[in-house]
Amino acid sequence: MKRYSIVLFLAAVCTLSAASSLSVGKAELKSAGQLAFNPQGILFVGDAMGGAIYALDTDDSKASAGVAVDVKGANLKIAALMGTTPDQILINDIAVNPLSHKVYFSVSRGRGPEAVPVLLRLDTLGKFQEIALGKVKHSKVELPNVPSAEGRQGANKRMEAITDLAFVDGNVFVAGLSNEEFASTLRSIPYPFTTADKGTNVEIFHGAHGRFETNSPVRTFVSYKIAGKPHLLAAYTCTPLVKFPISELKPGQKVMGTTIAELGAGNRPMDMIVYTKGGTDYILMNNSSRGVMKISTANLEGYEGITKKTDITGVPYETLAEFKGVEQLDLYDSTRALMLIRGEAGSLDLKTISLP
Amino acid sequence: MKIFLLAIAVAVTLRASEIRMEKSGGGYFFRITDATGSDDFTVTVDQPDAPPMLGSVTREGRTLQFSPRFPLTPGMKYRAVWQPLSGNAQTAIFEVPKPIVARSTLVTSIFPSSNQLPENQLKIYIHFSAPMAKGEAYRRIHLLNSNGEEVLLAFLELDEELWDREGKRITLLFDPGRIKRGVLPLAEVGGALTPGGKYRLVVDAGWLDATGLPLVKGLEKRFAVVPADRQSPDxxxxxxxxxxxxxxxxxxxxxxxxxxxxxxxxxxxxxxxxxxxxxxxxxxxxxxxxxxxxxxxxxxxxxxxxxxxxxxxxxxxxxxxxxxxxxxxxxxxxxxxxxxxxxxxx
The missing domain is CATH 2.60.40.1220 (Immunoglobulin-like)
Incomplete structure (x- = not known):
């Protein structure tokens, strides 16, 4: 009983300190892209147009068991909700609140640079609600960008796309890809956000077959403990799966990731989740053209990197034939994943599936 | 002038004359006069099972107004329904006029300008005269070899298409997996470009600009491929x-x-x-x-x-x-x- 109260007290302190960094006001998102939650239900939104990451308290931290989700034509419904045709909206990302199990969507209403960013929540009754941003508890951190060359002709055209966002042990990790120079930016920003600490930028390389090394953009990543040490597993745009210890992500240091799997040509990794089934951990990854892969995490510490030119195997994975057209993937609860699946006639269907 | 003429709403069905779609300032709203008792006034797109549109309902005396959260879409039909406290709902369907606008957006330039590109060419920039619509770039751009066959998956296809802030320039990255030495994709399918080969980069005229109109015309860039450049600029x-x-x-x-x-x-x-x-x-x-x-x-x-x-x-x-x-x-x-x-x- 005593122990119980101490735990509760600590939890209260943590909640208080996290909440106190948020202030009520208008969250002026210029775009809404990648989404992530922290364990307390704070929603992080990547705003590439505004060059910022927002933390939003959407007042949805009440724990609730998940229900099976099955929404056919989620894109048609969202378009209708916004009074337009499905070709006038883009669903940029989905994420599941780990406490309430409600599904959140980042959507663009319109497709040009003037598109309106909208955040939606699907409640457990299958109804979409807009997250009002006019008076919301939030904070933001601006991502550093190259300043426009003052006095030069034309606007600064450099932008950084936010390709993935994740919350890991008190930090928001942001993977970015510039529309000009070819570089990897992986930024780690402590949360709660402070003006003093905008995080650190690390340059990440990956070796290929121990011979060529490239500074390359990370497409998607997930955190995972390997031999007790927290790592990031990152999938690159050119499909190697690379591991590196989080403790090595220090500013100004060149971080060399270890390639542990090669996932093949003509493919683009999209999302990754980690789950446990039958006492074993797995990674589930959806891909643009190579379906959904189930990757074993057994003995990840044992892969010392693909070192020979002929050696293109690495970590074993199986491609799950039953899943086709999976465009978005997130962990729903301990037994289910949430998928946004491209169905017939352009319909995007949202459903929970049992973790394979 | 044209816009003003087209702004007159067309009532397709009008059982209750009190429901109107009107234009004020930049947008449309729906209004029902003499709506006493009930504030249950919803608008949906005119499709089966459509959810109520986002928007706000305000009352001024006996008049209810529904202001949509987003501008209405030209050419679409909307159904406005007022449910009185008793009796049948009043329904009206409206179509938002679609002004006839000529297409005017063009590809203004493509970089690199050279018609000789190295085998390991990394980026292509395409500039447009006006903002473009996101979400269709990779089906509007084709790389064709000298036989007119499309080189499949030549470019890295990113959900976050690499536009500039104004939406007037897109960056295409040749798939780094097909450029980088020592990675599997290059070993499996080879590079997208072959030295000595002749290629055409084709931009479809059907690519939509931010207003939803196609380009005035497509564009083609022809180039020949020379051996890879593996030297740093000196x-x-x-x-x-x-x-x-x-x-x-x-x-x-x-x-x-x-x-x-x-x-x-x-x-x-x-x-x-x-x-x-x-x-x-x-x-x-x-x-x-x-x-x-x-x-x-x-x-x-x-x-x-x-x-x-x-x-x-x-x-x-x-x-x-x-x-x-x-x-x-x-x-x-x-x-x-x-x-x-x-x-x-x-």
Whole structure:
């Protein structure tokens, strides 16, 4: 009983300190892209147009068991909700609140640079609600960008796309890809956000077959403990799966990731989740053209990197034939994943599936 | 004038004359007069099972108004329903007029401008005259070989298409997996470009601009492929033409450079370190950079500051190749973020 109260007290302190960094006001998102939650239900939104990451308290931290989700034509419904045709909206990302199990969507209403960013929540009754941003508890951190060359002709055209966002042990990790120079930016920003600490930028390389090394953009990543040490597993745009210890992500240091799997040509990794089934951990990854892969995490510490030119195997994975057209993937609860699946006639269907 | 004429709403069905769709300022709203008792006034797109549209309902006396959260879409039909406290709902369907607008957006330029590209070409920039719609780039751009066959998955397809802030320039990256030596995709399917080959980059006329209209016409860029460039840009080979009072500072490169980066990775500073403001021009297929200051040069010492992240067409930076062959024992520990080239105006 005593122990119980101490735990509760600590939890209260943590909640208080996290909440106190948020202030009520208008969250002026210029775009809404990648989404992530922290364990307390704070929603992080990547705003590439505004060059910022927002933390939003959407007042949805009440724990609730998940229900099976099955929404056919989620894109048609969202378009209708916004009074337009499905070709006038883009669903940029989905994420599941780990406490309430409600599904959140980042959507663009319109497709040009003037598109309106909208955040939606699907409640457990299958109804979409807009997250009002006019008076919301939030904070933001601006991502550093190259300043426009003052006095030069034309606007600064450099932008950084936010390709993935994740919350890991008190930090928001942001993977970015510039529309000009070819570089990897992986930024780690402590949360709660402070003006003093905008995080650190690390340059990440990956070796290929121990011979060529490239500074390359990370497409998607997930955190995972390997031999007790927290790592990031990152999938690159050119499909190697690379591991590196989080403790090595220090500013100004060149971080060399270890390639542990090669996932093949003509493919683009999209999302990754980690789950446990039958006492074993797995990674589930959806891909643009190579379906959904189930990757074993057994003995990840044992892969010392693909070192020979002929050696293109690495970590074993199986491609799950039953899943086709999976465009978005997130962990729903301990037994289910949430998928946004491209169905017939352009319909995007949202459903929970049992973790394979 | 045209817009005003078209702004007159067309009532398709009108059982209760009280429901109207009206235009005010920039947008439409729905209004029902003489709606006493019930505030249950919803609008949906005119499709089966459509959820109520986002918007707000306000009451002014006996009139209810539904203001949609987003502007209505031209050409779409909307159903407005008022449910009184008792009796049947009143329903009206409206169509938003669709003005006839001529298409006017064009591809204005494609970089690199050269018609000879290295096998390991990294980026293509396509510029448009007006903002474009996101979400369809990769089906509007085709790379065709000399037989007219499409090179599949030549470009890295990203959900976050790489547009500039104005939506007028898109960056295409050739799939790095098909450029990088020592990765599986290159071994499996080879590079997207083959030396000696002739290619056409085709931009479809059907690509929609931000207003939803296709381009005035498509565009084709023809180019031949030359062997891979695996050399970093060598600043020692650059030819700097020192300006006089009325002429620009000019740098000639030994090879074409990345057009976008040339606009922001070379700065000129005065002797006291202050950046000189002026106009940058990139010419001669991105082999010439010139800089004309806003105010004429004065006699003195200056420096050109080059960011070593400046890339050539193959993404090789100054002092660092796109992919380093570690067997070549390349030492990049000496790599500096800036290279300083001094010059003097006499």
């Amino acid at each position: 600043v020692a080979l650059w030819k700097v033409t020192v300006p006089t009072a009325g002429t620009p500072l000019v740098i000639g490169f030994a090879e074409p450079m990345d057009e976008a980066l040339l606009h922001r990775m070379i700065l000129v500073r005065s002797e006291n370190g202050k950046e000189i403001l002026g106009e940058v021009k990139v010419d001669a297929e991105e082999t010439l950079w010139s800089f004309q200051p806003h105010t004429a040069w004065t006699v003195g010492n200056y420096t050109i500051e080059v960011d070593t992240a400046l890339e050539d067409l193959a993404g090789n930076k100054i002092g660092r190749l796109f992919d380093v062959d570690t067997l070549d024992k390349v030492d990049d520990t000496q790599r500096t973020p800036k290279i300083i080239l001094p010059f003097a105006v006499r």
